[in-house]
Amino acid sequence: MKQYVFDGSWTGLLTAVFECFERRERNVRLVHTDHYQPQMFDESFIVFSEDQKASRVDRGLQKCLKQVMYRKLFCTFLSGLPECYNLLLHLMIRIFSGEEHLMDNYGDEAVLYVTQTAKSVEREKHRMKAFVRFEKTDDGMFFALVEPDFNVLPLIVDFFRNRYADQNWLIYDTKRKYGLYYDQRSVAEVTIGAVSATPHSIATIAYDTDEEQYKTLWREYFRSTNIPARRNMKLHLQHVPRRYWKYLVEKKPE
Template identity: 40%
Template sequence: MYRLCYDGTWKGMLTLIFESFEYKWHIAAIYKKPESIQNGLFDAMHEVITNETKALRVWNALRLKLPPNALGDLYKVFLSEITQIEMTLCTAISFYFSGVDKPHLAYGRSDVLRIKQIAKMVDRERHRMKAFIRFSRQQDDLYGAMIEPDFNVLPLIRKHFSDRYADQRWLIYDVKRDYGIYYNLQEVEEVRVAFSKDFQEHKMLLEHPEEKRYRNLWQQYFKQVNIVERKNLKLHIQHVPRRYWKHLTEKQIL
């Protein structure tokens, strides 16, 4: 049995799958660097080095086996970052290569069913981020937004925002994972920002002087359109869970 360690990237994951087939490994556990690794008494440890050629071979082979939506589900499940989800991906992908017709629909298998269920959860979070992200204008005319999604959905929303806000510079920063996506009017790139101590304490960017006025207008609008007599907090929370409220302009105190 082998305990495998990889760099935590999607290409690294595909490389791991390639080598597990190549060397016929029986895998006991998979870890991302620099996670703490629990050594097994009779298990060998191996570090997988990301190889783009091997990763591409696995991806191209999967494209021959699965429709685009099922391919997308695999990537979404990887982005879920659920503990040891790599083991589920490995066993499911191994089954996909078994020669069974339409293997991604074999929901009688627990790993295939779990792939579908988790992909739906990640997709739901992706849709919520499209709806709940609130930009604020910064002093240098950069539009910034802070998010803390349950899953790592930034790679899934970058095209949506680059298409929708192609005429302005913006930054969407995942404070939970400490990285963001930045659009410079030409392309989107992943960035990490060394925030000041003031930001770390208050989670506020350097806003443009007019931003507070626009924020107050937005909050007043929501206050005016709210019909108190028809308030249904339970239903509202179902659509807008409380964990998102801290980054929603309309939920801040006037």
Template identity: 30%
Template sequence: MENPKILIYDGSFNGFLTTVFKVFEEKIEVTNIQRNTENQKGLFSEAITVFTQMDKARRVWNSIQNKSNAAIKSIYFAFLSESKGVELLLYQYIRSMYANPDEERIDDIAEIILKIQQQSRMVAREKHRIEAIANFTISKDQILFSDVSPGFDVLPLISKHFRTKFKGQEFIIYDRKRKYAIYYNLYTVEIISLELSAYHNKEVISQTTLKYLINNKLHSQYTNKPQMGYINERAAV
């Protein structure tokens, strides 16, 4: 019997879904699923690196969503909690959804589902809190800017709220804790890894051409590596 494996992925939700696809496709016995920023642990476990593939991630997303809209929402929100060990819990939950009636039941599945639901609710509360407290300043080039520091990774969930609130208006929301921003350009929402900590002062923002900074960063991203779409708030509301 092969040793159980630790699966290492890039930390993105699409990376996690790709990992789930690989586990099911190759019938891998899993001992843990870890982000590539974590220390690998498992004395008798072999580590396998999984590279994100959008087509495989989308297949897993669509399959779960077809089974249950409530489940895909809980899975996505719980993932954004960034809780230690959440990936393994989510994998076990997903596995239980596809188990055959005669297959051995996963130990403590009821407790696992409860933990996922609790984490999902915490993320939902944080989403609404950030939507309520985010303050915006307008930049020199008329882009609304807000910097926030949410307890959970909720930026992918909040753009719909602000697109509705600020119709016909470009905006940037920056996560100080995770050092990335969402940018709405009136057509799409871009996720940008960007250091904007120096722009928390209203006077600085009002004198800054934010689009120049954003376009330079986006150009660098498009030039240096292939862009990858992300599965985001389709399950958030």
């Protein structure tokens, strides 16, 4: 089996679909370059991401699928799970090959996988909307660290751009080592070496002089609204899992 090796981008995945049809190859396996292991008897083909080829495939998908089904494919890709890339490649090939009502057939293992994975990614997206905590730096920018299970920054960017349209902000994913910066005009993808190494690197950031007072006020608000007699930690952890606590101001010790 020939291995198609790509860079892990959405453009690269769509380019791989294009290459399968152009080269008339179906018996292939798509792997991320980070997971690629050369096999003695298998051929390999490096897929170079090309916007023009990817755009043709993208337009074709949106023409063949309902918007909700297209979003499921994209969300599954954002999961970053190693097995999802090859599954998506072959599912897209089947879509373009004319299998009728394919995405409505939940008895199909690939369709079921996409549906379940997309649901998990969407759930993580909603949690990120609730758990992002901005801190103001001395230059007036609002900065937040996150570490979601999946790559959900592309799904939440419109929410924060609309909600904080009059502020400069940066949301940085420490797990994937990139962030989205908004300057009140447009959003740009950025990488910051100083922050990507560890969350503790934020100690080097210069914060606004009033930031600590706002943090204290936020903690006091949560303490004042807490009712000890009604404390239900099991339910609380269902809504606010511990893995998010290290970035929540109200959970950090003073």
